[in-house]
Amino acid sequence: xxxxxxxxxxxxxxxxxxxxxxxxxxxxxxxxxxxxxxxxxxxxxxxxxxxxxxxxxxxxxxxxxxxxxxxxxxxxxxxxxxxxxxxxxxxxxxxxxxxxxxxxxxxxxxxxxxxxxxxxxxxxxxxxxxxxxxxxxxxxxxxxxxxxxxxxxxxxxxxxxxxxxxxxxxxxxxxxxxxxxxxxxxxxxxxxxxxxxxxxxxxxxxxxxxxxxxxxxxxxxxxxxxxxxxxxxxxxxxxxxxxxxxxxxxxxxxxxxxxxxxxxxxxxxxxxxxxxxxxxxxxxxxxxxxxxxxxxxxxxxxxxxxxxxxxxxxxxxxxxxxxxxxxxxxxxxxxxxxxxxxxxxxxxxxxxxxxxxxxxxxxxxxxxxxxxxxxxxxxxxxxxxxxxxxxxxxxxxxxxxxxxxxxxxxxxxxxxxxxxxxxxxxxxxxxxxxxx
Amino acid sequence: xxxxxxxxxxxxxxxxxxxxxxxxxxxxxxxxxxxxxxxxxxxxxxxxxxxxxxxxxxxxxxxxxxxxxxxxxxxxxxxxxxxxxxxxxxxxxxxxxxxxxxxxxxxxxxxxxxxxxxxxxxxxxxxxxxxxxxxxxxxxxxxxxxxxxxxxxxxxxxxxxxxxxxxxxxxxxxxxxxxxxxxxxxxxxxxxxxxxxxxxxxxxxxxxxxxxxxxxxxxxxxxxxxxxxxxxxxxxxxxxxxxxxxxxxxxxxxxxxxxxxxxxx
Numbered sequence: 260x261x262x263x264x265x266x267x268x269x270x271x272x273x274x275x276x277x278x279x280x281x282x283x284x285x286x287x288x289x290x291x292x293x294x295x296x297x298x299x300x301x302x303x304x305x306x307x308x309x310x311x312x313x314x315x316x317x318x319x320x321x322x323x324x325x326x327x328x329x330x331x332x333x334x335x336x337x338x339x340x341x342x343x344x345x346x347x348x349x350x351x352x353x354x355x356x357x358x359x360x361x362x363x364x365x366x367x368x369x370x371x372x373x374x375x376x377x378x379x380x381x382x383x384x385x386x387x388x389x390x391x392x393x394x395x396x397x398x399x400x401x402x403x404x405x406x407x408x409x410x411x412x413x414x415x416x417x418x419x420x421x422x423x424x425x426x427x428x429x430x431x432x433x434x435x436x437x438x439x440x441x442x443x444x445x446x447x448x449x450x451x452x453x454x455x456x457x458x459x460x461x462x463x464x465x466x467x468x469x470x471x472x473x474x475x476x477x478x479x480x481x482x483x484x485x486x487x488x489x490x491x492x493x494x495x496x497x498x499x500x501x502x503x504x505x506x507x508x509x510x511x512x513x514x515x516x517x518x519x520x521x522x523x524x525x526x527x528x529x530x531x532x533x534x535x536x537x538x539x540x541x542x543x544x545x546x547x548x549x550x551x552x553x554x555x556x557x558x559x560x561x562x563x564x565x566x567x568x569x570x571x572x573x574x575x576x577x578x579x580x581x582x583x584x585x586x587x588x589x590x591x592x593x594x595x596x597x598x599x600x601x602x603x604x605x606x607x608x609x610x611x612x613x614x615x616x617x618x619x620x621x622x623x624x625x626x627x628x629x630x631x632x633x634x635x636x637x638x639x640x641x642x643x644x645x646x647x648x649x650x651x652x653x654x655x656x657x658x659x660x661x662x663x664x665x666x667x668x669x670x671x672x673x674x675x676x677x678x679x680x681x682x683x684x685x686x687x688x689x690x691x692x693x694x695x
Numbered sequence: 696x697x698x699x700x701x702x703x704x705x706x707x708x709x710x711x712x713x714x715x716x717x718x719x720x721x722x723x724x725x726x727x728x729x730x731x732x733x734x735x736x737x738x739x740x741x742x743x744x745x746x747x748x749x750x751x752x753x754x755x756x757x758x759x760x761x762x763x764x765x766x767x768x769x770x771x772x773x774x775x776x777x778x779x780x781x782x783x784x785x786x787x788x789x790x791x792x793x794x795x796x797x798x799x800x801x802x803x804x805x806x807x808x809x810x811x812x813x814x815x816x817x818x819x820x821x822x823x824x825x826x827x828x829x830x831x832x833x834x835x836x837x838x839x840x841x842x843x844x845x846x847x848x849x850x851x852x853x854x855x856x857x858x859x860x861x862x863x864x865x866x867x868x869x870x871x872x873x874x875x876x877x878x879x880x881x882x883x884x885x886x887x888x889x890x891x892x893x894x895x896x897x898x899x900x901x902x903x904x905x906x907x908x909x910x911x912x913x914x915x916x917x918x919x920x921x922x923x924x925x926x927x928x929x930x931x932x933x934x935x936x937x938x939x940x941x942x943x944x945x946x947x948x949x950x951x952x953x954x955x956x957x958x959x960x
Contacts, residue, residue: 274742302759302815303712303790304802312932319902323789326716326835374722374740385741387734390726404723419716420835420904422894430899517813601879601899
């Protein structure tokens with residue numbers, strides 16, 4: 260009997276992603292026998308931490324899970340508390356929250372595409388190399404992420420960990436005059452985002468997975484493209500209310516990782532830009548839609564690497580939506596919320612809140628007592644939902660490689676994982692457990 | 696690399712357990728640092744990372760597992776100067792306050808199951824484990840403060856970081872006091888300045904995200920808020936959330952528990 264030929268691929272530290280992760284692949288006699296995506300980020304026990312705190316602290320505390328999607332955590336926490344306690348807000352508050360969300364998408368997508376992913380495609384080492392050898396691209400990134408940061412600073416008070424968004428409304432309503440410079444920048448920079456889509460359309464993905472994932476995203480209301488909703492839809496046609504997320508999102512603890520892995524009714528799922536476009540791409544606005552229609556995503560190509568392009572398409576759409584939101588805020592007098600959000604009263608209850616974040620659907624679930632104290636907390640982040648599919652992708656890509664141990668394969672695996680825009684701090688701290 | 700590039704001071708941007716907020720602030724201001732420093736390590740932003748000696752290491756995040764501690768000790772060994780950036784590195788931030796209240800082994804078992812192999816440490820700021828040359832608090836850090844600290848450090852000076860209460864900045868802005876005039880539970884009087892009195896300027900109560908100021912008057916703050924009708928346990932919980940130690944309560948307020956910003960040799 261001949262001895263089996265064993266090979267391993269190890270990436271001890273995946274670079275240019277948020278947080279700490281490592282990859283371990285074993286190949287026995289040409290067959291991939293083991294794939295581990297290890298998330299090694301230190302644990303912070305957020306769900307335990309939240310217990311006993313007041314409902315009003317939830318936006319501020321949960322935003323600390325992750326800086327880049329802090330606005331998403333704030334919005335999901337507010338959504339959960341307001342649903343639990345039956346609080347409704349004014350149209351003005353709703354519009355400012357939407358604008359905040361658009362700011363987050365613009366900043367996060369621009370940073371991921373230019374600073375983390377693009378170097379692989381233009382042949383730069385990293386963002387510092389991009390800054391010296393591809394200065395025009397570096398300046399484009401600076402402009403777009405500053406725009407996203409400016410929107411979030413105007414609405415939220417600072418570029419991330421916003422201080423102005425509360426359960427029940429805003430503590431300060433930015434004036435129309437404060438919105439004008441944003442409007443001017445949005446119009447000026449729109450073309451940069453369009454050109455970015457064109458650029459990414461021209462890059463052929465270096466590797467491809469061989470099976471399709473189960474895509475899942477919130478269903479945006481009113482037939483529009485968007486990032487809010489109370490129901491989810493999957494690419495196999497299934498739909499459900501977010502209230503049932505514990506039933507449709509399965510979870511397992513892995514001995515080698517600090518992140519738990521989720522699945523969708525047993526299938527490996529993918530959430531994020533590519534999933535949203537695959538499900539609702541035909542709802543995009545006037546600027547993004549023609550770009551989407553000529554993309555491989557519209558014709559059903561599910562290659563992970565197209566998630567970078569999907570983010571660029573959402574960037575175009577977020578700029579267009581921001582312009583429309585500011586237009587609405589300018590054209591109608593502000594409606595002030597019924598109760599001062601800084602002195603909001605609360606009723607006991609429990610509910611799930613959810614929002615689409617740059618990386619996918621984020622769930623927050625809180626149980627409140629009648630004094631507004633958090634009795635139970637549960638949070639499921641996008642990356643926790645994607646990690647299972649990342650392992651499947653790694654397996655499929657390595658299986659196709661002629662020489663799996665070639666340096667090129669390692670680089671391609673990093674490019675592949677980077678396309679998910681993984682957020683390991685989120686994945687780790689958001690291990691989902693109900694704490695009582 | 697140019698000759699000039701070789702002669703520049705070197706910096707490393709390191710992360711332990713945190714939200715990556717400080718790295719994001721650094722990444723967004725990288726173009727202002729690059730003319731004055733050579734970046735040796737920045738795993739978040741670059742692919743080639745050097746583990747050799749470095750002039751200044753900026754460390755974000757708390758120590759939350761044995762692996763973080765090993766990393767931190769290596770960082771100290773290879774760096775001439777270590778600067779803690781952000782509340783996680785300076786105070787342990789929200790996870791530090793959680794670890795002050797609840798035993799970590801119990802939390803581990805509850806999240807990962809009884810037979811978990813995962814190692815964990817109670818989250819804490821980095822000066823619990825190594826000598827730290829300067830501390831820049833903030834959640835997230837303020838970009839202007841960061842650049843000022845970096846400018847001093849790159850010249851070989853120990854940076855100065857203001858540790859006065861937020862009220863000082865709030866008065867400069869001539870804001871209406873949200874604590875006295877509006878009865879909101881503002882923590883400005885015991886919170887370190889640096890944000891520019893962000894929350895009160897937007898009509899909201901400061902929630903202490905810079906950590907405590909120098910010589911914080913915790914007992915006076917507590918009684919002011921309980922007099923206004925806020926529950927003691929709620930006040931205490933809010934005061935410790937972003938870095939206030941439980942030890943600050945019920946002590947003689949003249950001791951400098953706010954920790955001086957510079958620990959010079």
